[in-house]
Amino acid sequence: MRLTGFYALALVAGLLPVLFPGNYFITVVGIAAGLNVILAVGLNLLIGYAGQISLGHAAFFGMGAYASAILTTRYAFPPLLALSAGLISAGLMAWGLARPILRLHGHYLAMATLGFGIIIHVIMVQATGWTGGPDGLTGIPLLVLFGWAVDSDQRWYFVIMATMLLAVWLALNLVDSRIGRALRAVRGSEFGARMMGIDTARAKTQVFVVSALFAAFAGSLFAHQQGFVSPDSFNLSISIDLVIMVVLGGMASTFGAAFGAIALTLLHEGLVVFEDYEMLIHGALLMAVMIFLPQGLFVGLSQGARRGWTLVCRRQ
Amino acid sequence: MFEQIIQFLATGITVGSTYALVGLGFALIYNASDVVNFAQGEFVMLGAMLAIALLTAGWPLPLAAIAATLLTVLAGLLLERFAIEPSAGAPVVSTIIITIGAAIFLRGVALLLWGKDFHSLPPFSGDAPLRLGGATLLPQSLWVLGMTVLLVGLVHGFLNRTLLGKALLACSFNRAAAQLVGINVKVMLRLAYGLSAGLGALAGILIAPITFSSYEAGIMLGLKGFSAAIVGGIGNPMGAVAGGLLLGVLESLSAGLISSGYKDAIAFLFVLMVLFLRPTGLFGHQVAERV
Amino acid sequence: MNKQPWKIIVAAILLSTGLNSAQAADPIKIGSFLTVTGPASFLGDPELKTLQLYVESINAGGGINGRPVELIHYDTGGKAQDAVGFVKRLIKNDNVDLIVGGTTSGDTLAAIPEVEKEGIPLVSLAGAVDIVEPVKKWVFKVAHSDRMAAAKIFEDLRKRKLTKVALITGDGGFDKSGREQLLKLAPEYGITIVADESYGNKDTDITAQLTKIRATDAQAIINFGFGQTPAIVTKNIKQLGIKLPVYQSHGVASKTFIDLAGDAAEGVRLPAAALVVAEQLPDSDPQKPVLLAYKKQYEAKYGPVSTFGGHAYDGLFIAVEAVKRAGGTDKAKVRDQIEKTKGFIGASGVFNMTPEDHMGLNLDAFKMVEIHNGGWKIVE
The missing domain is CATH 1.10.287 (Helix Hairpins)
Known part of the structure; x- marks a missing residue:
């Protein structure tokens, strides 16, 4: 029962390209949405379950991407080795940062993570010798998985969807584990959790590292899929978009975060037709959702649907 | 070298006082409502852009500046009434998203009204640089510094000397207690938003001759103002x-x-x-x- | 469970776009991705207006070879990642025949791998030499290179016998790539770079960096950048009482720069396209009629022209001429014809492309101009 939603998601992800073969929206937008789902589900562990905020998550995404880009183009690392290096460096960075940074609360934590994100971004722009500067790095080789080259949008779609499902599955299991319960206690009351004998600093560090790993993994895939990285993909507005995905979908729900990621990706893609009005509509929609559905789209809509359903049942 | 350092300090204090004015707006709103208003930078942009628009329409500068400030105050009050008040009690992240949404919305409005170009305001008292010791300053920088001192002084006096100001401070310490001693918390909230928007607008008008303005000018200033408020x-x-x-x-x-x-x-x-x-x-x- | 609503929404969106792409392929579809919003919007905005203006007038004149032209445009906002997405959307969803665009070098460079993979002609409107060097099969560009701008500035410095210069550049792609070219070319012209400062493109005060430059023995200052910051740099130079000759890049060759920088802009020199000084050109100049005609048509509808709109004019017509010569929209044939562009008189200069040179402009395409009484004056 716990995994019903997961199977439904897997079914949709698998059926879409079969129902609409060769459709741009499925493959290209699907890849973007899938990557965002991985990022949002990871960040949701931190924001939704542990109650911590991060306005600098794009930095970990970027570290994964740049690790893959730099190591494969400059040092001819095989893609999977570069990916592992990206995971290790992002994980270590998160681990080192976790204790001092997660001591902070609320807006101070928001500021510190935001500052961290900006520092990493400045390095991407300025350390031209390593990162290629503002124009970034091109010529990132194809991802080859055990002799199978991921060289078309269709193949990428399947790789990203498989990773996305893995990420969702991991998140679901993590939430129901001992760590997950400890995290929820931290969110309720950190002091209270400590009184119950939970090592809150340890629990927060663990979840910070895990969400950084999710982001770095997505970053590596992103670098190979685009064949190109530049600092623009990892700036403050991306970090903010990630938080919006988590909150928009509904905090403390893995499916909510996934839903928020998909919704925001489609929104960006859909609003381009409004050109100069895009910003106005985007801002108004964000405000409206948060004011009228403070628990997020996913929770709000599914409650609405449930209420509608009972209403229909009663009439009959 | 000494001369250089004097120049660095003069520059830093001028730039810093714009951050200070924006940061002050963050602090006032946070005091009254526990909300960090990420649209604060957009108030700065709005003040500058409105003043430029009114000036171009033929208004004299002082009148344009006052009208632009009042219009921005109105925008602040509308934001409070229609976005902040309905979401009272929402978690920190939700209010962050609401104010970010408001910031994007205000940018969108500015884009439609004034396009994407940069606009500038003529300096209040000429362009001839002034020499102070080893440093050179624009007369406009003196305007920024002087007005910052004046505005900060006024806000400080208002918060500590007037009944209204003390009531506003009381809300920040304990809202329930403030309500109990007969302070209308809702009015205080509106006061804080109006005041912050007005301060932001004035900051925008003061710096527009030096830094120019465009629909996106609020992003950077908002970020720096937020940092200032947090560091303090x-x-x-x-x-x-x-x-x-x-x-x-x-x-x-x-x-x-x-x-x-x-x-x-x-x-x-x-x-x-x-x-x-x-x-x-x-x-x-x-x-x-x-x- | 309760996921029906969003599945239906997604399905509806997919269905509607699926239907769109199935429509008849009769018109010639020109795709475009420009930076119409964001910091580089003053480049992309006149480009888009130019494209729209001329696509309209081509259609009013009966189209190309009897087929109407359809322009499909997406705004990247200067985000390279979005540029890649939109290029994919243009190729796979909108099935365009060729692409004119990429306002910024960052956007273009990001899109190149996809364009090369799919094999579709791309005429870029951006500046960096890296776009066409090394030559890429499907990629062309029509904007002046940053290397040309650097060379033109150094030529002028040599004429004035100035050898020590201070650089100050922003943190954007245009700035960094210009800085690289300046550093690379300096030894060839016997020029020493005595200071190399940088600033953020959203900074509002550059006096700290300029104070450092003031303390060096530089004989001239080169500021390579675009947007509002070069205007702030120019004003700060005056504020600090620095009396050295100031050079800007072609990135600020617009009336906005003069308006923003005000008096401080007087005497600033920069390499610019002939468009800004069209009226001052001798009548013998082959570009003059083209420039005046473009200026007239653009200004009748939108107000003052900018050289960046001129790039869009060149890009569109080089592509259109190639389609005419190719007799259709076969991608490989159109590509071959673009490469054979000879003697095309455009807004940015006279283009002569070859298999080795996918830009086809030489240094004459730039005029060294000085800002004089709030206007432009040719100084060579």
């Missing part, structure tokens, strides 16, 4: 002013003495260090967690 200890208005000046001087010194490319990274590294050592900012209250 959020909710402490004078802390925000100190934080802003500190940040401005730090940026200018690191651009001049260390590396101009990494100056933002150095400034934010400093912010991180401050927070690691003092988790509630330089002048913030140490609050015990309520269980």
Whole structure:
């Protein structure tokens, strides 16, 4: 029962390209949405379950991407080795940062993570010798998985969807584990959790590292899929978009975060037709959702649907 | 070398006082509502752009500046009434998203009204640089500095000397208690938003002759103002002013003495260090967690 | 469970776009991705207006070879990641025949791998030499290179016998790539770079960096950048009482720069396209009629022209001429014809492309101009 939603998601992800073969929206937008789902589900562990905020998550995404880009183009690392290096460096960075940074609360934590994100971004722009500067790095080789080259949008779609499902599955299991319960206690009351004998600093560090790993993994895939990285993909507005995905979908729900990621990706893609009005509509929609559905789209809509359903049942 | 450092300091204080004014707006709103208003930078942009538009329409500068400030105050009140009030009690992240949404919305409005070009305001008293010791300053910088001192003084006096100001402060310490002693918390909220929007607009008008303005000009200023408010200890208005000046001087010194490319990274590294050592900012209250 | 609503929404969106792409392929579809919003919007905005203006007038004149032209445009906002997405959307969803665009070098460079993979002609409107060097099969560009701008500035410095210069550049792609070219070319012209400062493109005060420059023995200052910051740099130079000759890049060759920088802009020199000084050109100049005609048509509808709109004019017509010569929209044939562009008189200069040179402009395409009484004056 716990995994019903997961199977439904897997079914949709698998059926879409079969129902609409060769459709741009499925493959290209699907890849973007899938990557965002991985990022949002990871960040949701931190924001939704542990109650911590991060306005600098794009930095970990970027570290994964740049690790893959730099190591494969400059040092001819095989893609999977570069990916592992990206995971290790992002994980270590998160681990080192976790204790001092997660001591902070609320807006101070928001500021510190935001500052961290900006520092990493400045390095991407300025350390031209390593990162290629503002124009970034091109010529990132194809991802080859055990002799199978991921060289078309269709193949990428399947790789990203498989990773996305893995990420969702991991998140679901993590939430129901001992760590997950400890995290929820931290969110309720950190002091209270400590009184119950939970090592809150340890629990927060663990979840910070895990969400950084999710982001770095997505970053590596992103670098190979685009064949190109530049600092623009990892700036403050991306970090903010990630938080919006988590909150928009509904905090403390893995499916909510996934839903928020998909919704925001489609929104960006859909609003381009409004050109100069895009910003106005985007801002108004964000405000409206948060004011009228403070628990997020996913929770709000599914409650609405449930209420509608009972209403229909009663009439009959 | 000494002459250079004087120039760096003069530059830093000018830039820092704009951060201070924006930071002050953050602090006032936070005091009254526990909300960090990420649309604060957009108030700055709105003030500058409205003043420029009215001036272009043929209004005299003082009148254009006053009207632009009042219109921005109106925008602040509308934001409070239609976005903040309905979402009272929402978690921190939700209010952050709401104000970010408001910021994007205001940018969208400015884009439709004034297009994408940069606009400038003529300096209030000419362009001839002034020499002060080894440093040169624009007359406009003196306007910025002088008005910052005046505005900060007025806000300080208002908060500490007037009944209304004390009521506003009371809300920040304990809203329920303030309500109980007969303070209308709702009115105080509106007061805080109107005041912050007005301060932002004035800051925007003052700096527009130096920095120009466009529909996106609020992003950077909002970010720096937020940092100033946090470094000073959020909710402490004078802390925000100190934080802003500190940040401005730090940026200018690191651009001049260390590396101009990494100056933002150095400034934010400093912010991180401050927070690691003092988790509630330089002048913030140490609050015990309520269980 | 309760996921029906969003599945239906997604399905509806997919269905509607699926239907769109199935429509008849009769018109010639020109795709475009420009930076119409964001910091580089003053480049992309006149480009888009130019494209729209001329696509309209081509259609009013009966189209190309009897087929109407359809322009499909997406705004990247200067985000390279979005540029890649939109290029994919243009190729796979909108099935365009060729692409004119990429306002910024960052956007273009990001899109190149996809364009090369799919094999579709791309005429870029951006500046960096890296776009066409090394030559890429499907990629062309029509904007002046940053290397040309650097060379033109150094030529002028040599004429004035100035050898020590201070550089100050922003942190954007245009700035960094210009800085690289300046550093690379300096030794060839016997020029020493005595200071190399940088600033953030959203900074509002550059006096700290300029104070450092004031303390050096530089004989001239080169500021390579675009947007509002070069205007702030120019004003700060005056504020600090620095009396050295100031050079800007072609990135600020617009009336906005003069308006923003005001008096401080007087005497600033920069390499610019002939468009800004069209009226001052001798009548013998082959570009003059083209420039005046473009200026007239653009200004009748939108107000003052900018050289960046001129790039869009060149890009569109080089592509259109190639389609005419190719007799259709076969991608490989159109590509071959673009490469054979000879003697095309455009807004940015006279283009002569070859298999080795996918830009086809030489240094004459730039005029060294000085800002004089709030206007432009040719100084060579």
